[in-house]
Amino acid sequence: MTILSTRLTRVLNVRYxxxxxxxxxxxxxxxxxxxxxxxxxxxxGGGYGDLRWLNEQFDAADDERIGVGxxxxxxxxxxxxxxxxxxxxxxxxxxxxxxPRPFVEAIRKAGALLICQCQNMDHLRxxxxxxxxxxxxxxxxxxxxxxSRGTFTLVPEAADFIAAHSPETLLIAAGGIxxxxxxxxxxxxGADGVLVGTRLWASKExxxxxxxxxxxxxxxxxxxxxxxxxxxxxxxxxxxxxxxRIRRNTFTARWHGREVELERDIAVEGPRYRLAFEExxxxxxxxxxxxAAGLIHAIEPAATIxxxxxxxxxxxxxxxxxxxxxx
Amino acid sequence: MTILSTRLTRVLNVRYxxxxxxxxxxxxxxxxxxxxxxxxxxxxGGGYGDLRWLNEQFDAADDERIGVGxxxxxxxxxxxxxxxxxxxxxxxxxxxxxxPRPFVEAIRKAGALLICQCQNMDHLRxxxxxxxxxxxxxxxxxxxxxxSRGTFTLVPEAADFIAAHSPETLLIAAGGIxxxxxxxxxxxxGADGVLVGTRLWASKExxxxxxxxxxxxxxxxxxxxxxxxxxxxxxxxxxxxxxxRIRRNTFTARWHGREVELERDIAVEGPRYRLAFEExxxxxxxxxxxxAAGLIHAIEPAATIxxxxxxxxxxxxxxxxxxxxxx
Numbered sequence: 010m011t012i013l014s015t016r017l018t019r020v021l022n023v024r025y026x027x028x029x030x031x032x033x034x035x036x037x038x039x040x041x042x043x044x045x046x047x048x049x050x051x052x053x054g055g056g057y058g059d060l061r062w063l064n065e066q067f068d069a070a071d072d073e074r075i076g077v078g079x080x081x082x083x084x085x086x087x088x089x090x091x092x093x094x095x096x097x098x099x100x101x102x103x104x105x106x107x108x109p110r111p112f113v114e115a116i117r118k119a120g121a122l123l124i125c126q127c128q129n130m131d132h133l134r135x136x137x138x139x140x141x142x143x144x145x146x147x148x149x150x151x152x153x154x155x156x157s158r159g160t161f162t163l164v165p166e167a168a169d170f171i172a173a174h175s176p177e178t179l180l181i182a183a184g185g186i187x188x189x190x191x192x193x194x195x196x197x198x199g200a201d202g203v204l205v206g207t208r209l210w211a212s213k214e215x216x217x218x219x220x221x222x223x224x225x226x227x228x229x230x231x232x233x234x235x236x237x238x239x240x241x242x243x244x245x246x247x248x249x250x251x252x253x254r255i256r257r258n259t260f261t262a263r264w265h266g267r268e269v270e271l272e273r274d275i276a277v278e279g280p281r282y283r284l285a286f287e288e289x290x291x292x293x294x295x296x297x298x299x300x301a302a303g304l305i306h307a308i309e310p311a312a313t314i315x316x317x318x319x320x321x322x323x324x325x326x327x328x329x330x331x332x333x334x335x336x
Numbered sequence: 337m338t339i340l341s342t343r344l345t346r347v348l349n350v351r352y353x354x355x356x357x358x359x360x361x362x363x364x365x366x367x368x369x370x371x372x373x374x375x376x377x378x379x380x381g382g383g384y385g386d387l388r389w390l391n392e393q394f395d396a397a398d399d400e401r402i403g404v405g406x407x408x409x410x411x412x413x414x415x416x417x418x419x420x421x422x423x424x425x426x427x428x429x430x431x432x433x434x435x436p437r438p439f440v441e442a443i444r445k446a447g448a449l450l451i452c453q454c455q456n457m458d459h460l461r462x463x464x465x466x467x468x469x470x471x472x473x474x475x476x477x478x479x480x481x482x483x484s485r486g487t488f489t490l491v492p493e494a495a496d497f498i499a500a501h502s503p504e505t506l507l508i509a510a511g512g513i514x515x516x517x518x519x520x521x522x523x524x525x526g527a528d529g530v531l532v533g534t535r536l537w538a539s540k541e542x543x544x545x546x547x548x549x550x551x552x553x554x555x556x557x558x559x560x561x562x563x564x565x566x567x568x569x570x571x572x573x574x575x576x577x578x579x580x581r582i583r584r585n586t587f588t589a590r591w592h593g594r595e596v597e598l599e600r601d602i603a604v605e606g607p608r609y610r611l612a613f614e615e616x617x618x619x620x621x622x623x624x625x626x627x628a629a630g631l632i633h634a635i636e637p638a639a640t641i642x643x644x645x646x647x648x649x650x651x652x653x654x655x656x657x658x659x660x661x662x663x
Binding site for chain 1: 456457458475476477484485486487488489490492493495496511512513514515517518520521522523524525526556557558561626627628630631652653656
């Protein structure tokens with residue numbers, strides 16, 4: 010078995026420094042459990058706070074040790090959701106996209122690790138202020154919601170800031186990490202591990218409809234863009250500064266850059282969008298993957314993805330060291 | 337002396353797999369020569385094609401072995417420029433931002449290596465079609481002109497495509513690489529070396545005015561954005577798909593998002609911008625650096641920057657290998 014231990018594997022008590030992204034709707038209990046069984050830490054996607062769905066997903070995880078992630082500004086709209094979810098004893102709770110302060114105490118009291126996802130240096134300072142155990146530095150390559158900084162600069166800059174201000178805090182890189190090259194590169198940039206979204210969205214266990222799976226296999230990394238249109242059409246009040254990276258398709262060709270018209274036509278377009286999503290239509294709804302699409306060529310079990318990622322990273326790290334003897 | 341050899345060091349006949357970006361106006365002969373003397377390959381920035389300036393910069397390089405880079409669409413406007421510059425016997429010619437085909441034959445005949453910079457997969461296919469010796473995959477983290485793909489996904493996707501279609505072609509990563517962590521990470525992602533812009537823009541040898549140097553030292557990586565306004569105000573016909581990453585300042589706060597008004601007011605704003613640039617004003621003109629600003633804390637000689645980058649990369653590669661014994 011490949012050994013790839015870091016500070017993160019020790020703190021999370023896992024074999025590999027890999028956490029699955031809590032992707033809304035797609036990251037259910039089956040995916041989270043599969044990731045944890047494979048040696049990482051799986052997170053259920055809390056999404057916009059449907060407690061019944063969340064309980065079903067915790068049930069589906071079959072008592073595997075997993076965590077959960079929330080959209081922080083959305084969690085704020087639902088007074089009891091966090092309390093109810095903490096009753097399921099998640100090993101970790103990840104907060105993204107908003108002020109973490111209202112939720113920290115409850116998470117601590119429940120004995121869960123606190124993971125805060127950051128898209129820029131202001132977010133990082135907020136996360137250190139609440140003494141997050143783990144910081145996720147998420148680059149704009151990521152699928153779904155995110156910011157504008159790139160993974161390649163945000164991770165080392167976050168690593169430097171953490172080293173100077175809170176050296177015990179762990180750092181995870183996110184955004185564009187889909188194989189062992191990405192894992193090895195993230196470690197070189199100063200991360201203690203990685204958060205994997207798009208690559209696991211394209212897994213057997215993810216709750217993704219078949220036509221959407223076909224779409225990621227057909228796409229290269231140029232086939233996505235960042236836009237506000239899925240939030241406008243769903244009437245979700247996402248704060249400024251966040252956009253969604255989704256597949257370029259009929260929906261984005263029609264509405265990206267025409268946000269005002271989309272808001273005006275919401276009475277027609279809202280229901281039309283929801284129906285297309287329910288039907289698995291890959292053209293008239295958002296399809297939620299990131300730039301890593303160009304690195305993905307098969308829908309596979311999460312365990313296969315994680316094993317290959319770890320093996321490939323270990324081989325790369327070893328090979329480069331051998332060809333570059335120390336001075 | 338640290339050894340860090342790759343396929344790129346052999347083909348370029350250099351000690352380290354590091355090439356300096358041919359930054360318009362900033363990358364003159366002194367910087368290019370300093371980079372080459374330090375073990376990399378320095379490139380003079382061909383910019384918008386001022387032959388007198390280019391000849392002065394080749395003179396300033398003092399017969400050091402260097403190359404030159406051009407803005408391809410701009411080079412097309414000047415029939416004799418390439419011919420005249422090739423008389424200076426550059427070791428390599430880099431073409432970025434446009435169709436390379438009209439220039440390939442002359443570059444080959446002059447015995448220079450052909451480097452083509454790409455921002456997406458279409459550009460990569462064009463570069464392989466003309467049999468570039470070296471491909472630069474440039475992520476949007478980069479300062480100055482570029483595209484929208486992130487370094488973290490574009491580099492491995494380009495590596496896979498090259499491996500499948502033209503395995504002898506070399507690959508350089510660009511965009512956000514400012515230290516040994518970035519160099520080591522780029523090698524892990526599948527690159528044979530790196531192109532360094534912003535970090536060398538902040539060198540003693542770069543042709544950058546003092547207030548602009550002070551601005552990069554004061555900035556973190558959040559302090560830049562991608563915009564078209566410097567091209568509008570200079571009336572430069574940049575093709576669609578390219579934007580400039582520059583510092584957030586008074587100029588960007590005033591005009592980014594107000595491109596139509598800037599075009600309308602060009603008779604006043606054009607001269608105002610040029611005067612501010614000549615005066616070294618860091619607020620009312622574009623200041624050309626990328627997201628790597630957050631990793632830069634001193635203006636140093638290029639040789640110091642390159643030595644540290646190589647040493648840090650070698651230590652990182654070695655350390656990770658030792659802590660992750662092979663399975």
